[in-house]
Structures are given as C-alpha cells and as structure tokens.
Amino acid sequence: MNFNDSSFLMMLFILPSLFFFTLIGEGVNKIMNYDNHGWIGVSIGSIFVLVIIVAYMMMSTQTLG
Numbered sequence: 001m002n003f004n005d006s007s008f009l010m011m012l013f014i015l016p017s018l019f020f021f022t023l024i025g026e027g028v029n030k031i032m033n034y035d036n037h038g039w040i041g042v043s044i045g046s047i048f049v050l051v052i053i054v055a056y057m058m059m060s061t062q063t064l065g
Helices: 006-032 038-060
Strands: none
Touching: 006 038
16 A cells, blocks of 8 residues: 555545644634633644644654555
8 A cells, every 4th residue: 555645645634634623613713702612622623633643743754565
C-alpha cells in the first residue's frame, strides 16, 4: 500500500480534521451565544485535532514498507 498517495492522506487526515474543525466552530458559536455547553464541542474537537496531528507525525517519521 502506498502511504504517499494523496487520496490516502485525504481520507485519513484531511476529512476527519474538517469535521472536527466544524465541531470546534459550532462550540465557539454556542459560547458566543452564552451557552456553556459549547465548551464540550471545543474541547472534544481540539482533542481529536491533536490526535490527528500526532498520528500524522507518527506516520511521517516511521519508515513504512
């Protein structure tokens, strides 16, 4: 399997990160409208974005194949 393929990169990292950035944006929108439940979306979205960044770093530094 070719891990340098752009479609693999998009499926594994870019599409989930767009979802989590949307989750963060919705949380910020709730916070701006004085709803304290927005912090849940911001924190969960931030954690998962960090997980995606760490996974990318692990895959880019490891010799695959």
